[in-house]
Amino acid sequence: MEFFFKPRGIAVVGATPSPGKGGNLIIKNMLNGYDGKIYPVNPRYEQIEGLTCYRDVSDVPDPVDLAVVFVSSSLVVPTIQACAHRGIAGAMIQSAGFSEAGEQGRKLQDQLVRIASETGIRLWGPNCMGLVDAVNKRVFSTVETVIWDAGMTPGNVSLIVQSGMLAGAFLIDVMTRGGIGISKSCSIGNKMDVDESDILEYLMADDDTAVIGLYLESIVDGPRFMDLCRKSTKPIVLLKGGRSEKGARAAMSHTASLAGNGAVVSGALAQCNVVAATDFNQMMDICRTFGAFTALKPSRNKRLAVLTYSGGAGIVSTDFFEDAGLELADLSPESCERIQQVFPDWMPAANPVDLWPGVIIHGAKSVYNACLEAVCQDPHVDAVFVHNFVGGFALEPDMDFMVSAAKSVGKPLVCWLTGERHAVHEFQIKAQQLGLPVFREIHRAVECLAAFMEHHPWADVPVHDTLETLNPDPVPAIMPISLDNQTGVLDENRSKAILKARGIPVVNETMALNEREALAAAQSHGFPVVMKGIFRGMVHKTEAGLVRLGVKSAQEVEVVYAELLTAMDGRGTVLVQQQVPQALELIVGMIRDPQFGVCVMCGMGGVLAEVLGDTVFGVAPLTEGEALALIARMKSCKLLDGFRGGVGVDRRALAQILVRVGQLGLENKRIREIDINPLIPMDGMPVAVDASIILNG
Numbered sequence: 001m002e003f004f005f006k007p008r009g010i011a012v013v014g015a016t017p018s019p020g021k022g023g024n025l026i027i028k029n030m031l032n033g034y035d036g037k038i039y040p041v042n043p044r045y046e047q048i049e050g051l052t053c054y055r056d057v058s059d060v061p062d063p064v065d066l067a068v069v070f071v072s073s074s075l076v077v078p079t080i081q082a083c084a085h086r087g088i089a090g091a092m093i094q095s096a097g098f099s100e101a102g103e104q105g106r107k108l109q110d111q112l113v114r115i116a117s118e119t120g121i122r123l124w125g126p127n128c129m130g131l132v133d134a135v136n137k138r139v140f141s142t143v144e145t146v147i148w149d150a151g152m153t154p155g156n157v158s159l160i161v162q163s164g165m166l167a168g169a170f171l172i173d174v175m176t177r178g179g180i181g182i183s184k185s186c187s188i189g190n191k192m193d194v195d196e197s198d199i200l201e202y203l204m205a206d207d208d209t210a211v212i213g214l215y216l217e218s219i220v221d222g223p224r225f226m227d228l229c230r231k232s233t234k235p236i237v238l239l240k241g242g243r244s245e246k247g248a249r250a251a252m253s254h255t256a257s258l259a260g261n262g263a264v265v266s267g268a269l270a271q272c273n274v275v276a277a278t279d280f281n282q283m284m285d286i287c288r289t290f291g292a293f294t295a296l297k298p299s300r301n302k303r304l305a306v307l308t309y310s311g312g313a314g315i316v317s318t319d320f321f322e323d324a325g326l327e328l329a330d331l332s333p334e335s336c337e338r339i340q341q342v343f344p345d346w347m348p349a350a351n352p353v354d355l356w357p358g359v360i361i362h363g364a365k366s367v368y369n370a371c372l373e374a375v376c377q378d379p380h381v382d383a384v385f386v387h388n389f390v391g392g393f394a395l396e397p398d399m400d401f402m403v404s405a406a407k408s409v410g411k412p413l414v415c416w417l418t419g420e421r422h423a424v425h426e427f428q429i430k431a432q433q434l435g436l437p438v439f440r441e442i443h444r445a446v447e448c449l450a451a452f453m454e455h456h457p458w459a460d461v462p463v464h465d466t467l468e469t470l471n472p473d474p475v476p477a478i479m480p481i482s483l484d485n486q487t488g489v490l491d492e493n494r495s496k497a498i499l500k501a502r503g504i505p506v507v508n509e510t511m512a513l514n515e516r517e518a519l520a521a522a523q524s525h526g527f528p529v530v531m532k533g534i535f536r537g538m539v540h541k542t543e544a545g546l547v548r549l550g551v552k553s554a555q556e557v558e559v560v561y562a563e564l565l566t567a568m569d570g571r572g573t574v575l576v577q578q579q580v581p582q583a584l585e586l587i588v589g590m591i592r593d594p595q596f597g598v599c600v601m602c603g604m605g606g607v608l609a610e611v612l613g614d615t616v617f618g619v620a621p622l623t624e625g626e627a628l629a630l631i632a633r634m635k636s637c638k639l640l641d642g643f644r645g646g647v648g649v650d651r652r653a654l655a656q657i658l659v660r661v662g663q664l665g666l667e668n669k670r671i672r673e674i675d676i677n678p679l680i681p682m683d684g685m686p687v688a689v690d691a692s693i694i695l696n697g
Contacts, residue, residue: 001122001194001198001199001201001202003065003066003089003090003122004066004090004092004122004124004131004194005131005133005138005184005202005206006138007036007064007065007066008036008037008063008064008065009036009037009038009039009060009062009063009064009065009066010030010034010036010037010038010039010064010065010066010067010068010140011039011041011054011057011060011064011066011067011068011083011088012026012027012030012038012039012040012041012067012068012070013041013042013057013067013068013069013070013071013079013083014041014042014069014070014071014095015027015040015041015042015045015048015053015070016042016045016048017045017047017048017049022070022094022142023042023070024048024049025141025142025143025144025145026068026070026094026130026140026141026142027040027048027049027051028049028145029139029140029141029143029145029147029148030138030139030140031049032137032139032145032148033136033137033138033139033152034137034138034139034140036063037061037063037064038051039051039052039054039060039061039064040052040053040054041053041054041055041056041057041059041060042055043055043056056082057079057082057083057086057088058082058085058086060086064086064088065088065089065090066088066089066090066091066092066140067079067083067088067090067091067092068091068092068094068130068140069083069091069092069093069094069095069125070094070095070142071095072095072097073095073096073097073098073101073105073108073126074097074108076093076095076108076112076126077108077111077112077115079091080093080112080115080116080121080123081115083121084115084119084120084121088121089121089122090121090122090123090124090194091121091122091123091124092124092125092128092130092131092140093112093123093124093125093126093127093128093189094125094126094127094128094129094130094141094142094189095125095126095127096126096127097126097127098112098126098127098190098192099190099192100127100190109126109190109192112126112192112193113192113193116192116193122193122194123192123193123194124188124189124193124194125188125189125190125191125192125194126189126190126192127189127190128187128188128189128190129141129142129143129187129189130142130187131184131185131186131187132147132182132184132185133183133184133208134152134153134154134155134181134182134183134184134185135154135155135183135184135208136208137152141187143172144172146172147172153180153181153182153432154181154182154183155180155181155182155183155288155291155432156181156183156208156209156210156211156291156294157180157181157182157183157209157210157211157212157213157284157287157288157290157291158182158183158184158185158186158203158206158208158209158211158212158213159182159184159185159186159212159213159214159215159287160186160188160196160199160200160203160212160213160214160215160216161185161186161187161188161214161215162187162188162189162191162196162215162216162217162218162241163187163215163217163241180284180287180288180291180432181432183206183208183209183210184203184206184208184209186199186203191220195220195221196214196216196219196220196225197220197221197224197225197228200212200214200225200228200229200232200236201228203234204228204231204232204233204234209234210234210290210291210294211234211235211236211237211287211288211290211291211294212232212234212235212236212237212287213236213237213238213239213277213283213284213286213287214236214237214238214239215238215239215241215280215283216238216239216240216241217240217241217242218242218595219265219595219596220595222268222593222595222596222597222619223596223597223619226268226271226272226596226619227272229269229272229273229274230272230273235275235287235290235455236273236274236275237274237275237276237277237283237286237287237290237451238269238274238275238276238277238283239276239277239278239279239280239282239283240262240265240269240276242262263601263615263616263617264591264593264595264596264599264617265595265596266616266617267599267601267616267617267618267619267630267633268596268599268617268618268619270616270629270630270633271618271619271626271629271630273455275451275455282444282447282448285437285439285444285448286447286448286451286452288437289412289414289437289448289449289451289452290451290452290455291435292412292435292436292437293412293452295410296410296411296412297410298382298412298452298453298454298455299382299383299453301382302325302326302327302382302383302450302453302454303326303327303328303329303330303380303381303382303383304321304326304327304328304329304381304382304383304384304385304449305329305331305351305352305353305375305378305381305383305384305385306318306328306351306352306353306384306385306386306387307352307353307355307368307371307372307375307384307385307386307387308352308353308354308355308386308387309354309355309356309359309387309388309389309393309395310354310356310387311352311354311356313387313416313442314352314353314354314387315352316442317352317385317387317416317442317446318352320442320443320446320447321446323446324446324447324449324450325450325454326446326449326450326453328351328352329351329375329378329380329381329382330351330380331349331350331351331374331375331378331380331381332378332379332380334378335349335374335375335377335378335380335381336348336349336350337349338370338371338373338374339353339370339371339374339375341370342358342361342362342366342367342370342371343357343358344357344358344361351375353371353375355367355368355371358371359394359395363394364394364395364396364397365396365397365398368386368397368398368401368402369398369401369405372384372386372401372402372405372406373405376405376406376408376409376411376413377409381411382411382453383411383412383413383414383449383453384406384411384412384413384414385413385414385415385416385445385446385449386402386413386414386415386416387415387416388415388416388417388418388419388427388438389417389418389419390417390419390420390423390424390426390427391419391420391421391422391423391424392419392420399427399430399431399434399436400434402415402436403434403435403436412449412452412453413436414436414437414438414439414445414448414449415431415436415437415438415439415445416438416439416440416441416442416445417438417439417440418440424440479498479501479668480497480498480500480501481494481497481498483668483670483671483695486670486695487695487696487697488536488694488695488697489536489538489692489693489694489695490692490693490694490695491534491535491536491538491692492532492534492541492575492690492691492692493509493511493534493575494693495674495691495692495693496509496688496691498664498693499661499664499674499676499688499691499693502660502661502663502664503656503660504657504660504661504676504688505657505685505686505687505688506687506688506691507577507578507580507687507688507689508525508577508578509521509525509575509576509577509578510524510525510575510576510577511534511573511574511575511576512561512573512574512575512576513573515557515558515561515562518531518557518561518574518576519554519557519558521576522551522554522557522576523554525576525577525578526578527551527552527553528549528550528551528552528579529551529557529576529577529578529579530547530548530549530550530551530576530577530578530579531547531548531551531557531560531561531564531574531575531576531577532546532547532548532564532574532575532577532690533546533547533564533565533567533568533572533573533574533575534546534572534573534574534575535568535571535572535573536572538572541690544567545567546564546567546568548560548563548564549579550579557576561574577689580680580682580687580689581647581682583646583647583680583681583682584639584640584646584647584648584649584680584681585604585605585606585677585678585679585680586602586603586604586605586649586654586678586679586680586686587601587602587603587604587605587606587615587675587676587677587678587679588600588601588602588605588654588657588658588661588674588676588677588679588688589601589661589673589674589675589676589677590620590661590662590664590665590671590673590674591672591673592665592672592673593619596619597619597620598619598620598662598665598666599617599618599619599620600617600618600619600620600622600627600630600658600661600662600665601615601616601617602615602616602630602631602634602654602658603615603616603634604634604636604639605677605678605679606677606678612636614634614635614636615634616630616631616633616634617630618630618658618662620662620663620665620666621659621662621663621666622658622659622662623659624652624655624656624659627654627655627656627658627659628651628652628655630658631651631654631655631658640654647681647684648681648684649681649684649686650681650684650685650686653684653685653686654679654686657676657679657686661674661676669696670695670696671693671694671695671696672694672695672696673692673693673694674691674692674693674694675691675692675693675694676688676690676691677690677691678690
């Protein structure tokens with residue numbers, strides 16, 4: 001990948017002298033900072049921007065490692081063939097009109113993929129805006145040259161962005177607003193060859209990059225992406241587009257339908273320690289927060305001190321702390337004593353620290369500095385949140401002291417900033433130079449600080465590595481039911497037989513072919529029992545009226561048996577089950593995701609599975625520790641511990657079920673979906689009460 005980022009020479013195919021055209025912007029951007037050889041290629045011109053122009057790629061002299069291509073889509077295929085024949089290692093195709101433009105464009109893109117496969121040339125794009133390297137002043141892009149007017153502020157945050165225009169427009173926006181510097185911005189477009197994992201792997205080893213942010217609409221190779229993220233010592237922040245698209249419209253199970261809202265992606269990101277963002281500005285704000293604190297090790301505790309000029313703002317900050325899982329620190333007696341020295345006698349020192357009464361007496365600088373030093377040195381404080389106003393009220397802060405006080409004790413400090421527009425902009429620029437994260441909204445400051453405080457890739461051992469037993473006991477490898485020549489939905493009894501063979505506890509049950517067998521089964525299991533109508537292809541039996549609970553006598557067995565056969569038009573059989581005592585209902589499942597492969601789900605089950613939507617996903621194979629961490633991400637996980645006298649669930653037993661469901665999917669490619677709903681604890685041990693396995697056609 002080095003030739004994309006550090007080429008010795010570049011052929012610009014489609015270069016033009018016409019101002020404002022893409023082929024001219026590429027040349028001008030290169031001339032502004034790139035110190036290698038630049039070879040414009042266009043048969044219509046002899047010179048462009050003072051550079052010799054070549055008729056064809058084959059005429060370009062050495063050294064040339066990279067071609068930047070900006071010609072009509074119909075000319076791209078012969079251009080790439082010529083580049084491969086010339087021996088150019090890579091091409092950055094910034095032309096549009098490929099898979100994003102319909103069937104004809106897709107055919108062109110497929111031809112390019114074949115050329116890359118046959119010749120070994122690496123292709124970046126198409127339909128992208130290339131590379132902006134602010135640290136090394138290398139801009140291989142059609143981005144408007146106004147980006148240079150912003151000063152090309154270098155920083156330690158690198159971006160991988162799938163959207164072309166977004167990469168250029170958003171980059172200009174963030175750089176001209178001040179407050180953040182960029183290392184590299186990589187617009188990868190349709191990523192027909194070079195994809196997010198290729199760029200991610202490069203940036204993980206890049207000395208100029210400390211934090212990596214991504215905007216992606218798809219992930220080409222989910223397992224490889226996750227493996228890289230797990231290995232990364234640099235924070236990774238990802239904004240995933242298309243989370244609301246219903247990828248499971250044709251899904252048959254609860255599990256698959258619940259996966260259609262981005263839950264799989266969220267689970268995969270959490271599993272590999274990636275920070276998920278919800279919008280572009282938030283992604284950048286989280287990235288710059290991490291970028292400012294690269295030398296800091298976040299504390300396991302999350303106790304914050306707030307210095308504010310407004311009591312109301314301090315209260316609002318505290319509310320946001322609770323929402324974000326942070327807490328207001330209890331200041332030490334020594335800190336309170338130091339703060340009291342610059343406070344009026346009538347006002348006790350407390351957190352949030354309301355500075356204004358002291359400022360009236362002693363002035364902003366002395367009060368801010370004294371209080372800031374006190375909370376920074378307080379052992380009960382893990383991070384500091386300072387409120388600043390500039391441009392009036394005599395509240396100008398000593399920014400250099402703020403930064404040095406926090407750095408001297410290794411604690412993160414962030415600012416909420418309000419004030420007069422020009423003064424605010426100047427404050428933001430200086431803050432960026434000092435590495436001080438500044439935010440215009442309290443909630444954004446809190447959520448970015450929370451993201452940093454909760455992220456421990458370099459600081460702590462993950463939970464799944466601290467457990468003595470990482471995998472469950474071995475389970476039988478023999479499938480009790482042949483899956484050959486079967487498609488669609490396996491009935492509940494067959495599905496549970498497969499689960500049971502894999503060590504997953506299931507409820508006691510018997511298939512009854514007639515009324516006499518149903519009665520014998522009920523007497524064997526003991527009244528009351530559950531009776532269910534079973535026939536091929538049926539998943540949601542409750543909705544179809546085929547589940548009868550609390551059957552208490554032989555007479556009821558006879559009546560219910562007849563009613564179920566009638567409801568099924570005589571085409572099914574009846575399943576008689578031991579009735580499990582009413583308790584917490586869970587759902588466990590498995591699907592095959594096109595990006596991540598076999599994924600396992602856990603959540604609140606029963607009829608409320610889709611109503612509550614409290615489900616979490618992980619990518620198989622899972623260790624027991626990863627499964628426990630997945631369970632802990634459920635919003636209702638406190639219920640598993642027997643909340644307010646309810647029946648609890650053995651979490652390790654549940655974790656082993658999740659591991660085994662994932663193993664079952666990995667071992668049997670015929671299985672498309674698994675749906676265990678509900679899974680109910682009996683004396684704390686979760687038992688599959690209903691289940692279905694759905695096979696590929």
